[in-house]
Amino acid sequence: MSDLSIRPALITKVIPESICAEMGFEPGDSIVAVNGQKPRDLIDYQFLCADEFLELEVLDTKGKTHKLEIEKDYDEDLGVEFETALFDGLIQCNNRCPFCFIDQQPPGKRETLYLKDDDYRLSFLYGSYLTLTNLTQKEWDRIEQMRLSPLYVSVHATEPEVRIRLLKNLRAGKILEQIKWFQERRLQIHAQVVVCPGINDGEHLERTLLDLAKFHTGSIPAVASVAVVPVGLTRFRPAEDELIAVTAEKAREVIEQVQKIQVLLSQGKGGKKAKKQHSKSRCIWLADEWFLIAGLDLPSAADYEDYPQIGNGVGSIRQFIQQFETAFEKLQPMQVEPARKLVWVVGNAVEKAFEPIVQQLNQIPGLSVNMAALCSHYWGQTITVTGLLTGQDLLEALQGRDLGEGILLPSVMLKQGEPRFLDDMTLEQLASSLKTRILPVSGVEELISAAIGLATAEVEF
Numbered sequence: 329m330s331d332l333s334i335r336p337a338l339i340t341k342v343i344p345e346s347i348c349a350e351m352g353f354e355p356g357d358s359i360v361a362v363n364g365q366k367p368r369d370l371i372d373y374q375f376l377c378a379d380e381f382l383e384l385e386v387l388d389t390k391g392k393t394h395k396l397e398i399e400k401d402y403d404e405d406l407g408v409e410f411e412t413a414l415f416d417g418l419i420q421c422n423n424r425c426p427f428c429f430i431d432q433q434p435p436g437k438r439e440t441l442y443l444k445d446d447d448y449r450l451s452f453l454y455g456s457y458l459t460l461t462n463l464t465q466k467e468w469d470r471i472e473q474m475r476l477s478p479l480y481v482s483v484h485a486t487e488p489e490v491r492i493r494l495l496k497n498l499r500a501g502k503i504l505e506q507i508k509w510f511q512e513r514r515l516q517i518h519a520q521v522v523v524c525p526g527i528n529d530g531e532h533l534e535r536t537l538l539d540l541a542k543f544h545t546g547s548i549p550a551v552a553s554v555a556v557v558p559v560g561l562t563r564f565r566p567a568e569d570e571l572i573a574v575t576a577e578k579a580r581e582v583i584e585q586v587q588k589i590q591v592l593l594s595q596g597k598g599g600k601k602a603k604k605q606h607s608k609s610r611c612i613w614l615a616d617e618w619f620l621i622a623g624l625d626l627p628s629a630a631d632y633e634d635y636p637q638i639g640n641g642v643g644s645i646r647q648f649i650q651q652f653e654t655a656f657e658k659l660q661p662m663q664v665e666p667a668r669k670l671v672w673v674v675g676n677a678v679e680k681a682f683e684p685i686v687q688q689l690n691q692i693p694g695l696s697v698n699m700a701a702l703c704s705h706y707w708g709q710t711i712t713v714t715g716l717l718t719g720q721d722l723l724e725a726l727q728g729r730d731l732g733e734g735i736l737l738p739s740v741m742l743k744q745g746e747p748r749f750l751d752d753m754t755l756e757q758l759a760s761s762l763k764t765r766i767l768p769v770s771g772v773e774e775l776i777s778a779a780i781g782l783a784t785a786e787v788e789f
Contacts, residue, residue, distance in 0.1 A: 334368050336360045336387050338411040346407020347400060353408060356389040369449050370413040371474065378403050413453055421446035422462045424496035426569035427524060432562040432707075433750075448479055455639045457482045457520055460506050461499040471515070478516035478552055480639075481507075485521070485528040486539040494528060507543055511550035519554045520640055523582060525572040533582070534589065537612055541593050544611035553636040556586055557615040560716075563708025579622035586614050613642040620645075620677040621711060641713075645681050651772040652685050664694035664780050669732030670767075672775075673722060675714035676701040689779055697736070697779060700726065706751055715740040719753025723761055734765030736778055742768065 336358035342349050360366065362376035363383055376382075382398040398406070421428075421444035428444070448463065448471060450456045457480045463471075470476070481503075485491040488501030510517055519540055523529050528536065533556075543551035558574040565571065574582075590612055610633060619626050629650050632643035674682055679701035689697045702725045704712040712721075718741075726735070737755075742748060747755035747768070759766045767778040 334366045334416045341409040343407035358387040361385040368416040419447040432565040451479045452476045481517045483519045486536045524559045554612045555637040555640040615641040667694040669696040672736040675712040718751035719749035731764045739768045739770040
């Protein structure tokens with residue numbers, strides 16, 4: 329990739345009292361080069377800025393170029409944030425997976441919703457999943473030289489013909505060779521398997537999990553963990569996609585199958601003796617959604633060990649409940665004055681799991697919280713996780729309802745850094761239509777603070 333394709337790194341935030349703040353950097357300035365090299369992404373930038381002596385080429389907001397010299401401690405951060413982590417553009421996906429969420433959206437929404445990223449740098453930096461089908465030799469070499477590990481890989485199937493069928497890409501059949509490449513270099517991946525009934529379930533799922541478990545050995549296992557996730561479908565998906573929705577019966581079948589394999593592997597059967605060669609006995613994890621769809625209780629917190637796949641929905645609900653219980657104990661005794669009534673909106677997939685939280689909140693004198701557990705008519709789903717609820721879903725379900733003093737809204741429904749739902753409705757538009765306050769909450773502490781009336785961000789109508 330030539331230097332011409334690398335844009336200056338646009339600064340969006342300068343951390344107070346940082347090196348760049350003291351030097352007078354402002355949002356809108358751009359870093360062109362560090363020690364004569366143009367960083368192509370945040371990884372390059374962090375690597376180049378680790379030195380004690382830096383020469384920066386900076387483009388200010390007026391288009392004037394400056395050369396600045398900085399002396400600092402080794403690895404000391406300069407204190408700026410950028411518009412994007414990728415200064416040379418996104419490496420896009422070259423697969424045509426039928427279950428891809430990008431292809432299951434209606435047309436006409438914001439452009440960023442249709443970008444298919446399959447970029448190893450975002451995988452390393454933020455834990456997004458990639459397929460490894462679009463990497464050039466130069467990128468493989470960079471992963472090795474810079475020790476970019478762990479990466480997060482969508483495996484789905486280890487049998488070449490099955491993975492090629494799923495990804496619609498002839499390069500997809502090399503996955504076991506690629507994992508072997510990571511193993512030989514003592515690099516790691518976290519894997520995910522999206523189960524599509526009738527395609528990669530049953531004996532194919534068993535083969536995939538046993539194949540991956542063979543790489544979960546040694547002090548640095550090439551496969552650090554595997555998440556088994558149910559395919560998610562919307563009403564906008566292509567008619568010819570050959571996909572079948574996961575039913576409660578299928579969910580119970582997969583849970584039973586995977587749990588048997590977990591026991592098998594813990595006993596050192598079906599592959600190398602993972603338990604004896606690695607301190608963590610389990611490498612395969614079921615996403616929470618399986619239990620929600622099946623109508624079964626979630627595993628206990630202890631079953632998730634150190635939550636290696638929490639970003640993939642493995643244990644996130646159990647962890648949230650556990651964090652809530654810990655935080656709630658610190659509240660006692662307390663009382664809300666004046667009394668207030670709120671509605672907490674969640675996806676109906678978590679209704680049963682979150683009922684105890686609502687009951688505990690309502691034990692606080694003066695506080696009344698009603699849970700609105702909604703499915704998404706927008707996506708055409710009967711069971712919906714919270715993050716997929718849209719503004720339209722909330723408007724349809726809550727209009728005309730007694731919303732009390734306002735809505736507790738999990739911020740996972742919103743675009744990161746912007747008060748906008750997946751259907752492009754804004755928080756302000758929803759608040760205006762419902763004629764109520766909306767309090768976006770992220771995590772347990774914000775949920776409790778907003779519920780009991782402590783200061784928190786809110787959107788007025």
